[in-house]
Amino acid sequence: MQMTIDIVLQQEPLGSAGPETIPSGAGAVVRFEGRVRAEENGAIIPALDYEAYEPMARRQMEKIARELGERHACLSVRVRHRVGRVPVGEAAILLEVCARHRGEAFAFVTEFMNRLKQDVPIWKAVPK
């Protein structure tokens, strides 16, 4: 079964809804949220501004997902990443992976986040 990939960059808050559809055969749903902390480089901040080179960011995330899917057989991947201002406490990224078993889902999530922080053209900055 081919893994489905759903990637969106959006201004709006990500919300807390679970997966809209869970693939049949999924025994594991691993959901990661990366949230904006109140402290950045030792300073208290109210928010972070996220900027993306959106066409490339989507392309790179899809490429990473496909590469990881070759090694960790997952059923579906859903990525939501904020752009624009994200207040402290809100999620900047949601990554949700469905797989038959937890091992490949956890591995996928960990490696995807590591790759995202190396190769996906998204930048954060403290608002001025």
Next chain:
Amino acid sequence: MMATPKLESTTPADNSTRPATVRLLFFGPVRAQLGVDHDDLKCADEMKASTLWPLLAEHYPALAPLRPTIRLARSGEFLRDDETIHPGDEIALIPPVSGG
């Protein structure tokens, strides 16, 4: 053999429809440093990606401190140094990313 890149074309183009610039896109710290999100660099001939760097250094000396960390990209993919850039290409300067 690769032609030497030309920053400024001093002779009329032999084909007026042929682009003679490379569109540069700036993001994140690079955009903040330069104060603009894009620029057009005159370039009449194709060149290796590695050859673009001396031109960038000449035109944007403010980028010098960031140079070791910047990667080039085209059409959504990172460029290797030995890949060829053509007039008319859109080249993104990608500083270290910080998403997630």
